[in-house]
Amino acid sequence: MSIKLQIIVAVLVLLMLLYIIRMISKKKIDIRYALRWMALCIIVLVFDIFPKMFNWLSKVIGIQLPSNMIFMVAIILLITTMFALTTNVSRISQKNTRLIQEVALLRDEIDKIKEKEQS
Amino acid sequence: MKKLVVIPAYNESASIVSTVEDIKQNAPDFDYIVVNDCSTDNTVEVCKENGIRCLQLPINLGIGGAVQTGYIYGVRNGYDVVVQFDGDGQHSARFLETMVEAMEENDADMVVGSRFITNEGFQSSAIRRLGIRFLSGVIKLLTGKTITDPTSGMRLINRNIMEIYAKDYPKDYPEPDSLVQIIAAKKKVIEIPVIMNERTEGVSSISPINAIYYMIKVTLAIIFARFKKI
Incomplete structure (x- = not known):
């Protein structure tokens, strides 16, 4: 390098x-x-x-071409990150659902209170 | 006994009034609540004009989220039983009282209205019946219980199940796996024969393109529901 x-x-x-x-x-x-x-x-x-460290590490793991190790590490990183994102999106969408439902129910409560005040 | 009908509605302005009339006439003991799932048509206006009580979701949640809102409403307002009732004219309110009676007689936690006990009324298309029979088979295999109409949207539940569903209810195509979840928790589910009509308005939430996704998703969900802890 x-x-x-x-x-x-x-x-x-x-x-x-x-x-x-x-x-x-x-x-x-x-x-x-x-x-x-x-x-x-x-x-x-x-x-x-310290690029020599990289050559040494790939030899230890048993990867002949050091560049292949970069690809491997990159792919693993991408997959784990994407998986973490998927779980996050699921959790956020669950929380979102709860909030939306709560808004609808609160709106109804407010309407009821307003009706009471008017009558 | 306080009884509630939950009517999930997405773009049902054409049939919502007749649905509510049907309930008022044929099931007068029941309170009702329409859950408007952020319709893009004038469902809200139609409800207001006709004095129909309506929960308004500010963002579209899909059928599962809408029905669950109704269940939360039922829990918070002290209802003893809640029945889900479609807003598109498929269900008939004259069976609601029968469902409550069946629940009391059999000491059941859930009563499902099934099209396939007496095979009367609208029977759905052959391909759908095949899909329903397949799901029925999967449920039988996993729980040992025969449910002839696992996709039926006409279901009466008691307070116990209401509380479970208020916490945890599937998002899309919720009927089969929420049913299995209850059976797996050793609750008593019974079916009674009902007659359903062909929908007068609106389209099914399951289009042909979605059918394959539907079958895979629901089958998987049933398997997970069988082993879920609640």
Whole structure:
């Protein structure tokens, strides 16, 4: 890996980290969801600074081509993230249903009270 | 005994008035509540003009969420029994009193109105009957109980089941798996024969394209419901 490429990757990762931190401070992303992205950035950064570690690790696991390990890790990360998102969406939609029902019931209560006041 | 009819309505402006009239005439002991599932037509206006009591969901939830709203309403307002009753003219109110009697006589927790005991009235299309028979078979296999009409939307439940459903009720195509959930919890479910009409207005929530999804989803849901803890 050339020093040029290492610097480009490092800059990109740092930009991403900065962006995530900005999103957290603006409260556009929950810290608990931001954590996994920050962890990812730091891991990429470590391997970028010490690329030999990466070769060593893929050899230990038994992957002949180090680039294949990147793909594998990336795919695993994507699948787990998507799964986490699916469960989140399900939970949010359940909560949403409850809220909608509560709004309908409260509206009815308000109507009843209004009717009582008028009569 | 306080008795409630829950009428889920999505774009039923053409039939909602006659449905409510039917209940007022043939089941006068029952209170009723229409749950308007955020209809895009003038169901709300029609209800207001005719003085029909109506819960208004601000966002469309689908049949399961709408009916569940009715059950929560029943729990909070102290009803002893609640019956679900379709707003599209398929159900006849003259069977409601019979269902309550059957519940009391048999000490049942749930009474289902079935089209397929006496096979009278509207019987649905052959392909649907095949699907219903399949679901019936799955339920028999999993619970050992024969339910001839597991997709029937005409169901009377007591307070106990109401409380269970108020907490947990399936979202779409809710009838078969909510039924199995109750049977699995060792509650007593009985069926009585009713006569249903062909819907006068509106379309079925199960279109041909949805049919395959429907069968897979419902079958899976039944299996999960069988082993669910409540």
